Amino acid sequence: MKRQYIYLLILAALTIPLFLPLGLKHQVTDEVEKFYQTIEDLPPGSTVMVSFDFEASTIAETKPLAQAVLRHLFSRRISVVSLSMLAEGTGLGHSFLKEVADEFGRKYGADYVFLGFRPQYQATILGLGEDFAKVFPQDYLRNNLSDLSLTQKVRNYEGISLIISVADGDLPQYWVDYAQTRFQKPVAAAVTAVMATSYYPYLSSGQFSGLVGGLKGAAEYETLLGKAGLGSKGMEAQSLGHLMIIALIIIGNLAHLRTRKKI
Amino acid sequence: MDFSTTVAAILSLFIFSFLYRDNPFYKFAEHLLVGVSVGYFLVISIDNVLVPKIADRLLRQNDWSVIVPLLAGALILARLIPKWSRWSQLALAVVIGVGAGVAIPATLQAQILTQMKATMFSFIPPENSIGWLYILERIVILLGLTSVLAYFFFSKEHRGVFGTYARIGTYFLMIFFGATFGYTVMSRLSLLIGRIQFLLGDWLGFLN
Numbered sequence: 001m002k003r004q005y006i007y008l009l010i011l012a013a014l015t016i017p018l019f020l021p022l023g024l025k026h027q028v029t030d031e032v033e034k035f036y037q038t039i040e041d042l043p044p045g046s047t048v049m050v051s052f053d054f055e056a057s058t059i060a061e062t063k064p065l066a067q068a069v070l071r072h073l074f075s076r077r078i079s080v081v082s083l084s085m086l087a088e089g090t091g092l093g094h095s096f097l098k099e100v101a102d103e104f105g106r107k108y109g110a111d112y113v114f115l116g117f118r119p120q121y122q123a124t125i126l127g128l129g130e131d132f133a134k135v136f137p138q139d140y141l142r143n144n145l146s147d148l149s150l151t152q153k154v155r156n157y158e159g160i161s162l163i164i165s166v167a168d169g170d171l172p173q174y175w176v177d178y179a180q181t182r183f184q185k186p187v188a189a190a191v192t193a194v195m196a197t198s199y200y201p202y203l204s205s206g207q208f209s210g211l212v213g214g215l216k217g218a219a220e221y222e223t224l225l226g227k228a229g230l231g232s233k234g235m236e237a238q239s240l241g242h243l244m245i246i247a248l249i250i251i252g253n254l255a256h257l258r259t260r261k262k263i
Numbered sequence: 264m265d266f267s268t269t270v271a272a273i274l275s276l277f278i279f280s281f282l283y284r285d286n287p288f289y290k291f292a293e294h295l296l297v298g299v300s301v302g303y304f305l306v307i308s309i310d311n312v313l314v315p316k317i318a319d320r321l322l323r324q325n326d327w328s329v330i331v332p333l334l335a336g337a338l339i340l341a342r343l344i345p346k347w348s349r350w351s352q353l354a355l356a357v358v359i360g361v362g363a364g365v366a367i368p369a370t371l372q373a374q375i376l377t378q379m380k381a382t383m384f385s386f387i388p389p390e391n392s393i394g395w396l397y398i399l400e401r402i403v404i405l406l407g408l409t410s411v412l413a414y415f416f417f418s419k420e421h422r423g424v425f426g427t428y429a430r431i432g433t434y435f436l437m438i439f440f441g442a443t444f445g446y447t448v449m450s451r452l453s454l455l456i457g458r459i460q461f462l463l464g465d466w467l468g469f470l471n
Binding site: 004007010011014015018019057058059060061063087088090091116117118119122126136137138140173176177178180181182192193194196197198201204205206207213214215216230233234237238241242245 | 308446447448449464
């Protein structure tokens with residue numbers, strides 16, 4: 001079979017459910033439930049640090065993850081201090097944060113702050129533990145941190161109840177290495193599916209307070225929030241795509257066995 | 264459908280055209296991506312780092328202490344001039360020395376000691392867990408850890424009982440590779456779904 005036919009079959013499997021929903025339900029896994037419960041257990045008025053550690057190429061996964069987590073935080077009146085460890089995540093992170101904050105009528109400076117980007121994650125993560133203003137004298141919008149009510153109140157990790165890394169790479173590991181080991185801060189991660197297997201040992205060891213992986217994780221999180229979003233919408237297409245790939249693998253192997261017998 | 268969405272959609276289609284065969288449209292979009300990414304990184308770095316951390320402190324706050332890291336950073340650029348290149352080693356020595364000093368204790372604690380502690384066999388299940396399932400999980404973790412370590416232990420020949428145990432490690436590795444590959448397929452499909460949603464929904468308006 002020409003590879004172009006395989007592409008067309010996959011395209012059809014992914015497109016049809018977008019027009020004709022199959023009504024599949026998502027079963028919530030323990031790791032996503034744990035992530036959700038960690039946020040549920042935070043008292044209203046707490047502050048959470050959300051780090052957008054991803055690049056534009058993975059937006060299809062990281063956007064649903066970031067939106068689901070931010071919706072949960074803002075719905076519980078939890079303040080958010082946010083930043084990005086990757087340059088490309090800066091503009092995206094700010095737009096996601098603003099979009100969800102506006103949805104819940106949250107005010108910039110009082111309910112959420114976006115610090116911006118700094119290179120050198122080691123120095124940044126350690127520096128934030130000492131004083132936010134030393135690492136970010138001004139936020140992304142060029143406001144002095146001393147002029148914003150949230151960063152007047154929360155000046156370093158002491159005021160942070162949880163650190164969440166929305167990532168497509170190995171940044172969550174560095175949050176564990178430096179923010180957790182040095183400052184004993186709980187860390188949770190919402191990562192792309194391709195990274196999820198690397199992080200299960202952190203969940204098992206208790207270094208992560210929760211793990212949400214890929215579009216499936218985002219869909220599970222949306223189920224817990226009771227509001228369908230980008231994750232749920234994409235999961236039906238994902239499920240049919242998986243079935244198509246499994247079918248193609250079986251057909252390919254059967255065809256291979258048949259040709260081998262002939263030889 | 265606004266202009267920027269149309270530009271993004273057309274560029275996505277240019278990239279997808281590679282699925283048929285390599286062509287000038289794909290090449291154009293690929294080169295544009297590289298150029299825009301570098302440009303964006305440069306602008307963000309100047310705007311978020313060089314301006315607030317150096318220019319503002321030097322020019323607005325008259326904080327001359329930033330001259331020291333600025334000169335140290337500039338020394339790295341000395342590599343570009345062969346005659347002065349050895350001076351860059353001074354700055355690199357600081358970067359490597361400080362970096363290693365910061366990273367080694369943190370990594371040792373987080374990646375080795377805590378992970379080792381988590382694999383220690385404990386018969387006491389935590390609250391709200393099914394006792395026998397918890398113990399089974401611990402056995403699997405311990406077996407997986409030790410057998411994979413045995414597989415990567417090359418100072419002893421993989422024969423007899425040790426060889427069999429090391430082979431068990433390869434099965435654990437295969438399961439890990441399979442799971443990782445499965446997640447990778449899932450991740451790549453998600454990216455494609457995202458693009459389809461963008462093209463059919465945001466661009467053409469066919470999806471709700």
